[in-house]
Amino acid sequence: MIIQAPASSANLGPGFDSIGIAVSLYLKLEVLGPSDNWQVDHQLGKLPYDETNMIVTTALSVAPDLPPQHLRVVSEIPIAHGLGSSSSAIVAGIELANQLKNLNLSKEEKVEIASQIEGHPDNVAPTILGGLVVGTHINGHFSAIEAPLFPYAFAAYIPPYNLKTADARAALPYQLEYSQAVHASAVANTFVASLFAKNYDVAFKLMEADRFHEPYRKELVPELDQIRELGKKHGALATYLSGAGPTVMTVIDNDNYGLFEQAVHAAGLKGKVVRLHPDVEGVKLI
Numbered sequence: 001m002i003i004q005a006p007a008s009s010a011n012l013g014p015g016f017d018s019i020g021i022a023v024s025l026y027l028k029l030e031v032l033g034p035s036d037n038w039q040v041d042h043q044l045g046k047l048p049y050d051e052t053n054m055i056v057t058t059a060l061s062v063a064p065d066l067p068p069q070h071l072r073v074v075s076e077i078p079i080a081h082g083l084g085s086s087s088s089a090i091v092a093g094i095e096l097a098n099q100l101k102n103l104n105l106s107k108e109e110k111v112e113i114a115s116q117i118e119g120h121p122d123n124v125a126p127t128i129l130g131g132l133v134v135g136t137h138i139n140g141h142f143s144a145i146e147a148p149l150f151p152y153a154f155a156a157y158i159p160p161y162n163l164k165t166a167d168a169r170a171a172l173p174y175q176l177e178y179s180q181a182v183h184a185s186a187v188a189n190t191f192v193a194s195l196f197a198k199n200y201d202v203a204f205k206l207m208e209a210d211r212f213h214e215p216y217r218k219e220l221v222p223e224l225d226q227i228r229e230l231g232k233k234h235g236a237l238a239t240y241l242s243g244a245g246p247t248v249m250t251v252i253d254n255d256n257y258g259l260f261e262q263a264v265h266a267a268g269l270k271g272k273v274v275r276l277h278p279d280v281e282g283v284k285l286i
Helices: 054-062 085-100 107-118 124-129 165-170 178-197 200-207 223-233 254-266
Strands: 002-010 019-034 039-041 069-075 132-138 141-147 153-158 236-241 248-252 272-276
Touching (some): 019 124, 054 069, 107 124, 107 132, 132 178, 153 254, 178 200, 223 248, 254 272
Antiparallel strands (some): 019 069, 019 132, 153 248, 236 248
């Protein structure tokens, strides 16, 4: 059995901790069979190889009596780069428990479990459901609504350095002034409305108008403003900081992708540019 969970890109500008989209990088979890102890084979650096691995701890939180397994993990999703690597691991762990224990969890139940573990639904919900998802936490539970997908590709600029979510959150202010919060909320509300109305002229302007997190985090990702300017010169529709960063996502028509990629490399930026597309299926068996 092989479980496949997609990467995700959260926030999309003003949708801080509430909007995310599944994209075409994947974590694959193969179940090799029962084992005396939990064993997780991978080539992902310093991550645990035993029962302390996030995939295993998640699976055991869902099904504490799950017998030990020998697992193999292969992932295209860079760690600590704002592409939901931990969320993909959490979702894979939930699906592992779901399959091995025949729990028959609904998608809504998976989103609830994953969001309780992660703390917010912006990455885990699209990784489970696929596509573009808007979600929030209210009265102790999580709700996630699937939104229409825009018909464009992504150029993901993936820097050669990591940025831990904790460090990116530490850059945020403890609170916003009332007037700032009202304006930031209005931008986010109108952004969501424009996505559902498929008014992409408005949506992509607002994608670059965030007031919740990007103004405070851009010093941690100096390439953000530079790539945004390159995008404006080479046919991009919008550019935003993916999740906590440091990956910078540019929404672009496929016809303009090549010129944009060349421009990024010509500017001397050291990261790599990857063409991504929305994943519409979410976590699945392959």
